Amino acid sequence: MAESKQVIVRVKRQDGPKDSPRWEEFALQWRPSMNVIICLRDIAENPVTRSGKKTTPVSYESNCLEEVCGSCAMLINGRARMACSALVDQLDQPIRIEPLSKFPVVRDLSVDRHFMFESLKRVKAWIPIDGTYDLGEGPRMSSEVQQKAYPLSRCISCGNCLEVCPQVNEQSDFIGAAIISQVRLFNMHPTGAMHAKERIRGVMGHGGVEDCANAQNCVKACPKEIPLTESIAEVNRQAWKLALLGWLIG
Amino acid sequence: MRQPKIIVVGGGLAGLMATIRVAEAGVPVDLFSIVPVKRSHSVCAQGGINAAKNQKGEGDTTAKHFDDTIYGGDFLANQPLVKRMCEAAPGIIDLLDRMGVMFNRTPEGLLDYRRFGGTLYHRTAFAGATTGQQLLYALDEQVRRHESDGKVKKFEGCTFLSTVIDDRGVCRGITAMDLRSMEVKTYTADAVIFCTGGIGAIFGRSTNSVVCTGSAQSVLFQQGVDYANGEFIQVHPTAIPGEDKLRLMSESARGEGGRVWVPKKPGDSRPAKSIPENERFYFLEEWYPKYGNLVPRDIATRAIHRIVYQEKLGIDGQAAVYLDVTHIPPEVLDRKLEGILEIYEKFLGVNPRTEPMKVFPAMHYTMGGIWVNGEDQATNVPGIYAAGECEYQYHGANRLGANSLVSCIFGGGLAGPAAVKYARNLEKGAESAPSSVFDRERRRQEEKNQALLSSDGTENPITIWREMGELMTEHVTVTRVNKDLELADTELRALSERMKKINLSDRARWSNQTLNFARELENMIILARVITLGALRRNESRGAHYKPEFPNRDDPSWLKTTRAKWVNEEIQIAYEPVDISQIPPRARRYDAAK
Numbered sequence: 126m127a128e129s130k131q132v133i134v135r136v137k138r139q140d141g142p143k144d145s146p147r148w149e150e151f152a153l154q155w156r157p158s159m160n161v162i163i164c165l166r167d168i169a170e171n172p173v174t175r176s177g178k179k180t181t182p183v184s185y186e187s188n189c190l191e192e193v194c195g196s197c198a199m200l201i202n203g204r205a206r207m208a209c210s211a212l213v214d215q216l217d218q219p220i221r222i223e224p225l226s227k228f229p230v231v232r233d234l235s236v237d238r239h240f241m242f243e244s245l246k247r248v249k250a251w252i253p254i255d256g257t258y259d260l261g262e263g264p265r266m267s268s269e270v271q272q273k274a275y276p277l278s279r280c281i282s283c284g285n286c287l288e289v290c291p292q293v294n295e296q297s298d299f300i301g302a303a304i305i306s307q308v309r310l311f312n313m314h315p316t317g318a319m320h321a322k323e324r325i326r327g328v329m330g331h332g333g334v335e336d337c338a339n340a341q342n343c344v345k346a347c348p349k350e351i352p353l354t355e356s357i358a359e360v361n362r363q364a365w366k367l368a369l370l371g372w373l374i375g
Numbered sequence: 376m377r378q379p380k381i382i383v384v385g386g387g388l389a390g391l392m393a394t395i396r397v398a399e400a401g402v403p404v405d406l407f408s409i410v411p412v413k414r415s416h417s418v419c420a421q422g423g424i425n426a427a428k429n430q431k432g433e434g435d436t437t438a439k440h441f442d443d444t445i446y447g448g449d450f451l452a453n454q455p456l457v458k459r460m461c462e463a464a465p466g467i468i469d470l471l472d473r474m475g476v477m478f479n480r481t482p483e484g485l486l487d488y489r490r491f492g493g494t495l496y497h498r499t500a501f502a503g504a505t506t507g508q509q510l511l512y513a514l515d516e517q518v519r520r521h522e523s524d525g526k527v528k529k530f531e532g533c534t535f536l537s538t539v540i541d542d543r544g545v546c547r548g549i550t551a552m553d554l555r556s557m558e559v560k561t562y563t564a565d566a567v568i569f570c571t572g573g574i575g576a577i578f579g580r581s582t583n584s585v586v587c588t589g590s591a592q593s594v595l596f597q598q599g600v601d602y603a604n605g606e607f608i609q610v611h612p613t614a615i616p617g618e619d620k621l622r623l624m625s626e627s628a629r630g631e632g633g634r635v636w637v638p639k640k641p642g643d644s645r646p647a648k649s650i651p652e653n654e655r656f657y658f659l660e661e662w663y664p665k666y667g668n669l670v671p672r673d674i675a676t677r678a679i680h681r682i683v684y685q686e687k688l689g690i691d692g693q694a695a696v697y698l699d700v701t702h703i704p705p706e707v708l709d710r711k712l713e714g715i716l717e718i719y720e721k722f723l724g725v726n727p728r729t730e731p732m733k734v735f736p737a738m739h740y741t742m743g744g745i746w747v748n749g750e751d752q753a754t755n756v757p758g759i760y761a762a763g764e765c766e767y768q769y770h771g772a773n774r775l776g777a778n779s780l781v782s783c784i785f786g787g788g789l790a791g792p793a794a795v796k797y798a799r800n801l802e803k804g805a806e807s808a809p810s811s812v813f814d815r816e817r818r819r820q821e822e823k824n825q826a827l828l829s830s831d832g833t834e835n836p837i838t839i840w841r842e843m844g845e846l847m848t849e850h851v852t853v854t855r856v857n858k859d860l861e862l863a864d865t866e867l868r869a870l871s872e873r874m875k876k877i878n879l880s881d882r883a884r885w886s887n888q889t890l891n892f893a894r895e896l897e898n899m900i901i902l903a904r905v906i907t908l909g910a911l912r913r914n915e916s917r918g919a920h921y922k923p924e925f926p927n928r929d930d931p932s933w934l935k936t937t938r939a940k941w942v943n944e945e946i947q948i949a950y951e952p953v954d955i956s957q958i959p960p961r962a963r964r965y966d967a968a969k
Binding site for chain 2: 235
């Protein structure tokens with residue numbers, strides 16, 4: 126009977142940043158179009174493990190539930206992805222749900238991705254406008270440039286590209302593909318281009334674009350299909366150009 | 376001179392715009408948000424933002440935008456500020472363009488505009504079908520720049536609990552809870568701007584994000600801030616039903632030529648593509664020849680309900696109609712609608728470029744909200760301001776598509792400087808308030824947490840929330856019947872009682888999401904009652920508020936703003952006149968040009 130079908134879910138639990146993790150298994154009622162978020166909500170409504178032990182609701186981040194806010198990134202069956210678009214019917218069971226491993230765990234599946242937002246400051250990922258008062262229209266832009274830039278501007282800062290990157294580890298502070306791609310985006314904009322050097326300097330040196338070892342995992346993990354490796358190549362080129370120029374001028 | 380201090384609660388479009396304006400005025404601002412502001416619900420806005428730029432040479436003007444907005448809102452909005460908003464809209468687009476928003480372009484390199492509901496003009500600027508995301512990011516980036524310069528301090532992962540109001544009835548700051556440490560702290564400010572967004576969670580499933588609970592609005596209401604026109608709830612005609620959320624399929628799909636239809640034969644189970652053209656019923660085009668698929672949302676939603684529930688013509692007997700974009704060239708779809716088509720494909724596994732989408736109406740937006748004055752977004756409590764979806768000012772009885780983003784940015788842009796001006800003019804700032812006022816409020820909030828954590832009952836918060844959502848969706852959305860509304864209010868009171876027997880199943884003092892949710896739920900139930908009682912009293916049909924018992928708009932009795940007040944722990948409904956000084960009310964119809 127399809128209606129009484131069960132979904133077996135294993136969740137990696139951790140009470141706090143310093144506590145050690147443990148696994149809990151749950152048996153949930155299958156429903157059509159069920160996703161991992163619904164699994165976590167069902168657990169919250171009846172927090173009892175498969176073996177009948179009372180437990181607590183699972184802590185996790187979520188907001189838009191349509192893959193545009195970037196909140197619910199986690200490891201699902203070992204793969205870094207958004208929980209909202211992870212449909213149960215497309216997953217092998219038992220479904221293993223773990224927090225992203227490259228960010229500090231807050232509790233259970235909630236992690237601290239503050240590093241990414243700090244990195245956006247480091248590379249000055251913005252257009253420095255003079256003010257919000259009326260200064261007329263923005264610069265003209267060809268449809269061609271817009272169509273190239275728009276996909277880059279859809280980055281949701283989920284952190285999946287950092288999660289899958291071998292260069293992001295305890296020994297390295299690599300800022301990751303998402304941030305580098307933002308540098309490319311702002312350097313493409315006519316006003317942003319006026320400050321391209323500042324941004325490029327932001328991705329040079331410690332943890333910068335040079336730390337990329339070209340594993341190309343990022344582009345495969347990106348839920349928004351952003352051409353991250355192209356962005357890295359382009360920003361790398363811009364960085365070399367700036368370094369060379371600096372060397373020539375001395 | 377005393378340096379004032381401002382707090383902004385909420386980091387969506389309105390909150391970020393208010394923050395930028397305060398920072399530009401040189402006043403320090405603390406920005407509170409439950410989620411990192413880049414993850415705010417504004418990212419879900421899809422179709423675009425309205426401004427009468429007349430970029431297609433159709434003779435569009437800001438006066439026409441103003442008239443469309445007032446007419447679309449069935450004359451319930453106070454007119455002067457709506458007029459100012461429509462006049463400001465072209466400048467807002469310019470500003471966003473300067474901030475680097477990747478709007479779609481014409482071959483000449485200018486911004487492209489598309490059509491949207493409730494207008495006959497190409498008035499909607501857009502960035503693919505993820506315009507809200509793009510606008511939010513632009514403002515987020517500007518705020519990050521101010522944050523880098525030390526002008527803005529963010530408190531992300533920190534939820535607003537209450538305002539601190541001194542013995543003279545003046546707001547002096549807030550209490551907020553860190554969602555990791557669960558610690559309650561007070562924060563001092565001369566003025567607080569609330570930009571806390573939508574209330575979708577009150578209806579259980581909606582197109583809104585998880586954080587859109589309306590809890591902050593309800594807290595303010597319970598602290599003496601009035602709530603206006605709560606009964607006006609927008610149900611969007613086209614969303615994909617889902618167990619966790621009803622995912623929006625933007626009006627822009629119809630703006631770009633998408634057509635809504637059902638098979639003419641009831642229960643026709645043939646695949647959509649095999650049903651010949653002459654056996655399809657394009658009911659919106661037939662019933663509303665002038666506006667067709669682009670009638671305003673309240674009209675389209677009622678038409679779909681009529682097709683499904685009265686005419687029994689839902690697809691295969693189900694509660695669904697087709698939204699068809701398969702006749703539009705794939706190249707155009709990818710350039711203009713990719714974002715939403717991707718959502719449909721990912722969540723349903725069906726390619727909407729080749730198969731018509733199955734959609735149904737879903738709760739989407741609240742026109743009603745925190746009462747603000749008609750000038751500068753101030754509420755009735757000194758020191759408290761509101762902007763964005765959480766307030767009631769701009770959309771009357773029904774909001775036109777692509778007007779919400781403009782009202783968020785306009786309202787936020789107005790609230791920031793207004794709060795600064797108020798703060799600068801204060802004789803004595805918030806620092807003059809005795810510390811006992813702050814301690815008292817903090818203790819009240821800590822006691823609330825303690826009571827919830829130690830409550831050892833049998834009720835689960837998720838269960839109560841689901842029941843509330845089902846109740847509200849059934850009785851307080853598209854069709855409203857007085858006896859059902861009375862029943863809904865009784866049931867809501869019963870849910871409030873059950874909250875007293877809550878069991879959180881989590882007593883942790885660290886990152887306890889259940890505790891925060893239970894707090895929000897208590898507030899949601901009260902706001903649900905405000906909405907229900909407003910609907911019960913209003914014996915007419917206007918915009919999104921439709922009562923079969925009273926099918927017509929009744930200006931002599933009901934051209935007035937509902938203003939709910941919290942008096943002695945109970946909801947009191949009062950009314951005040953609508954400012955119709957600019958455009959005299961006239962009958963609203965969409966089957967012919969207005």
